[in-house]
Amino acid sequence: MPDPAELERDLRTAGLRVTRPRLAVLDAVHTHPHLDTEALIGAARTRLASISHQAVYDVLRVLTDTGLVRRIQPQGSVARYEARVGDNHHHLVCRGCGAIVDVDCTVGAASCLTPSDDVGFAVDEAEVVFWGRCPNCAADHPTATPPSPPDVQRGRP
Amino acid sequence: MPDPAELERDLRTAGLRVTRPRLAVLDAVHTHPHLDTEALIGAARTRLASISHQAVYDVLRVLTDTGLVRRIQPQGSVARYEARVGDNHHHLVCRGCGAIVDVDCTVGAASCLTPSDDVGFAVDEAEVVFWGRCPNCAADHPTATPPSPPDVQRGRP
DNA sequence: GCCTCTTTCTTGACTGCTTCAAGGGAGCGG
DNA sequence: CCGCTCCCTTGAAGCAGTCAAGAAAGAGGC
Numbered sequence: 001m002p003d004p005a006e007l008e009r010d011l012r013t014a015g016l017r018v019t020r021p022r023l024a025v026l027d028a029v030h031t032h033p034h035l036d037t038e039a040l041i042g043a044a045r046t047r048l049a050s051i052s053h054q055a056v057y058d059v060l061r062v063l064t065d066t067g068l069v070r071r072i073q074p075q076g077s078v079a080r081y082e083a084r085v086g087d088n089h090h091h092l093v094c095r096g097c098g099a100i101v102d103v104d105c106t107v108g109a110a111s112c113l114t115p116s117d118d119v120g121f122a123v124d125e126a127e128v129v130f131w132g133r134c135p136n137c138a139a140d141h142p143t144a145t146p147p148s149p150p151d152v153q154r155g156r157p
Numbered sequence: 158m159p160d161p162a163e164l165e166r167d168l169r170t171a172g173l174r175v176t177r178p179r180l181a182v183l184d185a186v187h188t189h190p191h192l193d194t195e196a197l198i199g200a201a202r203t204r205l206a207s208i209s210h211q212a213v214y215d216v217l218r219v220l221t222d223t224g225l226v227r228r229i230q231p232q233g234s235v236a237r238y239e240a241r242v243g244d245n246h247h248h249l250v251c252r253g254c255g256a257i258v259d260v261d262c263t264v265g266a267a268s269c270l271t272p273s274d275d276v277g278f279a280v281d282e283a284e285v286v287f288w289g290r291c292p293n294c295a296a297d298h299p300t301a302t303p304p305s306p307p308d309v310q311r312g313r314p
Numbered sequence: 315g316c317c318t319c320t321t322t323c324t325t326g327a328c329t330g331c332t333t334c335a336a337g338g339g340a341g342c343g344g
Numbered sequence: 345c346c347g348c349t350c351c352c353t354t355g356a357a358g359c360a361g362t363c364a365a366g367a368a369a370g371a372g373g374c
Contacts, residue, residue, distance in 0.1 A: 075230055
């Protein structure tokens with residue numbers, strides 16, 4: 001759980017006004033990475049009981065636009081948010097339960113960021129998602145062939 | 158444009174019944190990679206005028222479940238489909254217009270498929286998306302800083 | 315500390331992609 | 345050609361996310 005003063009500083013540094021809803025949401029994202037919006041609404045309400053649906057959506061948009069949080073959205077999942085930004089890490093997603101785990105960049109920033117042929121594109125980011133089954137889900141279906149593309153719906157991390 | 162007999166064979170090999178709607182959709186996906194569902198409905202209707210909305214959704218699901226087509230969904234975009242499967246290629250997405258281009262695997266299957274620490278996950282696929290600006294969009298805003306995360310909405314390829 | 319301006323939050327309704335459900339119709343094996 | 349099963353059509357609903365108008369709360373100057 002991050003220091004409230006630090007969150008406030010982050011907001012000001014980003015040129016944003018400091019409001020209770022923003023602190024509540026930003027704290028929630030720091031404390032619970034990879035939650036979806038609905039779960040974040042719940043988490044934010046433990047900090048500020050009366051915050052509205054819409055405020056959380058607005059705040060999340062502002063925070064992603066300013067780079068304070070990062071939005072991720074694996075196939076078949078709704079949008080999820082995390083506060084770890086600026087370090088080019090990637091994600092491991094379980095096809096069974098939807099759990100998301102951070103992984104550091106596999107092969108180093110350089111080769112990770114360079115497609116073999118960029119056909120003239122100015123590439124500024126490489127997003128990598130590793131799909132598989134977490135230890136629990138792999139144990140549940142030891143011999144089952146993994147469902148082809150994702151059957152993830154809304155697994156809770 | 159693929160050979161109809163070949164599409165039919167693909168369907169049978171996958172254990173699926175051969176129907177006109179399935180042929181129409183499969184042909185459309187082969188002919189126009191990276192289209193979204195709505196555009197595919199249009200493309201399929203040039204082949205089979207009366208195919209319904211719902212049939213296209215159903216067929217696309219069956220085809221993705223059996224691995225005949227692949228579903229991709231970059232951040233901020235609706236679902237898109239392509240018929241190039243089984244070769245572990247990746248995608249380059251333009252933040253400006255949403256254009257999607259195939260790129261071959263950057264660093265070879267091995268390192269591409271291996272996170273630095275898989276924390277016990279059985280990983281079976283690595284999905285890579287390169288974000289940037291296509292030559293046209295880069296020319297439109299030569300000095301503009303690229304909008305942080307995607308502002309893609311529904312660019313037509 | 316107070317005032318004013320601007321930004322942001324609340325409330326409520328709505329959009330658009332995708333899915334669910336029921337019944338008629340078409341493919342496929344015999 | 346017959347019958348069984350699966351598939352497609354029609355119509356409607358679900359749900360994440362967005363739009364809009366007005367009230368409330370920051371931020372800076374007096």
